[in-house]
Amino acid sequence: MQSRLLIPIVLILLLIDAPARAEEESLRSVRQLTNEIYRLSLDMITHGSEGHHHEIVSYGQEMIRRSEALIQEVESSPSPKIKEKKETLLTSINATLNKAKEAVRLGEAEKTDPALDASRKASFRAKQLRQQIQSLK
Numbered sequence: 039m040q041s042r043l044l045i046p047i048v049l050i051l052l053l054i055d056a057p058a059r060a061e062e063e064s065l066r067s068v069r070q071l072t073n074e075i076y077r078l079s080l081d082m083i084t085h086g087s088e089g090h091h092h093e094i095v096s097y098g099q100e101m102i103r104r105s106e107a108l109i110q111e112v113e114s115s116p117s118p119k120i121k122e123k124k125e126t127l128l129t130s131i132n133a134t135l136n137k138a139k140e141a142v143r144l145g146e147a148e149k150t151d152p153a154l155d156a157s158r159k160a161s162f163r164a165k166q167l168r169q170q171i172q173s174l175k
Contacts (some may be wrong), residue, residue, distance in 0.1 A: 079161035086154040094145035105135040107141040
């Protein structure tokens with residue numbers, strides 16, 4: 039008799055807890071992507087300052103892919119914290135994305151110094167974005 043009563047109670051508790059877990063997982067995914075974008079921007083600067091324009095391109099392309107994934111994640115996030123700041127976050131992500139694209143374009147043209155400068159700007163934007171995401175609690 040007790041097991042018959044226990045199963046529906048457990049199922050109800052799981053159904054109640056599932057949306058909270060989805061929100062938490064979404065926020066964790068956004069934070070992880072933001073940290074990866076920031077790390078990639080630092081790698082662009084590190085290798086670009088050594089004169090490796092091809093490294094700026096490769097890390098920049100990966101940064102662009104992660105930024106596009108972050109846009110998708112923010113747009114589809116069920117988290118009320120993210121929904122509240124959605125427009126601000128998307129603006130910051132797009133600014134970071136544009137700077138990364140500029141760095142890649144200049145790196146592909148083998149203009150190392152301008153590409154490095156654009157990488158620094160992309161890194162600054164990525165750092166600001168990371169701080170915005172970390173402030174969501």
